[in-house]
Amino acid sequence: MSHPRPTSVLVIGYVWPEPRSSAASGHVMQILEAFLAQGWDITFSSPAGPGEHKADLTELGIREVPIELNSSSFDTFVSELVPDIVLFDQFMMEEQFGWRVEKHCPDALRILETSDLQSLRHARHARLKERLKASDDANDFTRLFAPALREEFELMADTDLARREIAALYRCDLNLMISQVEIDLLVEQFHLPRSLLHWCPLMVDAPIAPPKAFEDRAHFLSIGNFRHAPNWDAVLWMKNTVWPLIRAQLPTAQLHVYGAYTPPKATALHNAAQGFHVMNWAEDALQVMSDARICLAPLRFGAGIKGKLVDAMLCGTPSVTTPVGAEAMHGEHAWPGAIAHTAEDIAEQAVRLYKEPSHWNEAQARGQTLLVERYQRTAHAAALIERINDCRQHLTQRRRDNFTGSMLRHHTLKSTQYMAQWIEEKNRAR
Incomplete structure (x- = not known):
């Protein structure tokens, strides 16, 4: 037969x-x-x-x-x-x-x-370039983040x-x-x-083991393939604008920037004295995400949904991002961290999450709910x-x-x- x-x-x-x-x-x-x-x-x-x-x-x-x-x-x-x-x-x-x-x-x-x-990603990139040419303000991108279809x-x-x-x-x-x-x-x-x-x-499958607690974590993390233009732009915005604002409030804060295919221009941004560490490729992205207290993803353009932010939820790591970063990712559910439009607001929200265990724990719990509701394999x-x-x-x-x-x-x-x-x-x- x-x-x-x-x-x-x-x-x-x-x-x-x-x-x-x-x-x-x-x-x-x-x-x-x-x-x-x-x-x-x-x-x-x-x-x-x-x-x-x-x-x-x-x-x-x-x-x-x-x-x-x-x-x-x-x-x-x-x-x-x-x-x-x-x-x-x-x-x-x-x-x-x-x-x-x-x-x-x-x-x-x-x-x-x-x-x-x-x-869509390329059109948004072109719009960002025009905005940067038209204004020296590297802070407020509210108008850029809220276009109608x-x-x-x-x-x-x-x-x-x-x-x-x-x-x-x-x-x-x-x-x-x-x-x-x-x-x-x-x-x-x-x-x-x-x-x-x-x-x-x-x-994805929601994790079985409970994620690491607030007190068992330290530092900020940013992660993303350097060949992807939105990730590189986010690193530059962090280096020049966002991270200095965070360090002004947390003088000993450390940011670890991971990414595959790290180019020399990214390595050149490494500055230990500023707490800005370019770490190259992460052998285990989920491990470094689990060790971090906050995931930073200040994306000024892009499309689709963001794998790094799903990884953050998997690891129980609250994230601070922009409307572009969170787009299409959370539906009617609250974001597991914060969504901000300006460099100042990103810094303020990141510092608050970093310092306040109760606020951080609420964000972590929202991430676990979101995984089950929207990303169940x-x-x-x-x-x-x-x-x-x-x-x-x-x-x-x-x-x-x-x-x-x-x-x-x-x-x-x-x-x-x-x-x-x-x-x-x-x-x-x-």
Whole structure:
């Protein structure tokens, strides 16, 4: 008696996952674990070279297959694999490989894992740069932190990046969105059908052991991959404006700044006399987070949701951040720490949490509640699998209903296809 083969999944990654370096990679790993729990057969491919902190996927039973950009070798590979599901990690991978998948595996469900809406993050970065040019005040960013969705749309709508990214969303059968704010933006302003979007935030298990107590912790902590522009901007704002305000009230306070891929420009900020310590990569991010009394995340721009702030909740570490940092992360629940708009307010709230055990304990408890209410792994993993199975079952109808997507695939992917074939021929001629 023959048994049906397990569902075959091909994941095409922008990079090889480094879950200890970035929240984006952590989210990909959580999705992979949800697939593995179903007994699905997974192949992970990427055109990128392996990073310094790459996860060992083979240890989990996932095949690792490097692939090339602009090469027909991928056509042979995907034709032999015949995946039932193809997940693109970031929209650039859909641009590169989507037309090849459609040509050789037309019945495969195509899913895009967005991590965050990159065109929104870039538009917000541009707005911050304009604000900094227009004013020497490095303190109050209240206006920057409270735009209406229409204003966000107008920032993005004329950019090539938004046109490319949202076209990719249309071309896919399902798009995994980590932020409900981004879902609202796409539906209300860009008029994407809500049926193309699925809310899939970070998926974690609430800790069983109680977190460390107030009196067993010391120091402030900031953490984040230095290659991610919002993190680097936050470090600069802390160094130049926020941290001096905290030190004025707590003269012996120490800040430990951790991040993967620390560049020389970050190392140059290290100043032990000011209590500003650049610590490079944390071997165990949860350990250093658990030892800290306060997590600082003064983000002036960004998108998606913030893995460092979920980690802070997991470790029972109250956090002080901005509306950008907390965006789409707490719903109707109180924030496990403080949300502030100005450098002075960030410093004031951070010092209060650092000094007042009762205030700190309340913040820690709110974090534990928030984890259970919004980030429970079992609930979100089950919802993701159910949505994928439903999409597979109704794939023909979904594609018919998504006429804009089929139109974009017809026109846009032809130009992508011809460009890729031209590059491949050019490379052969060298």
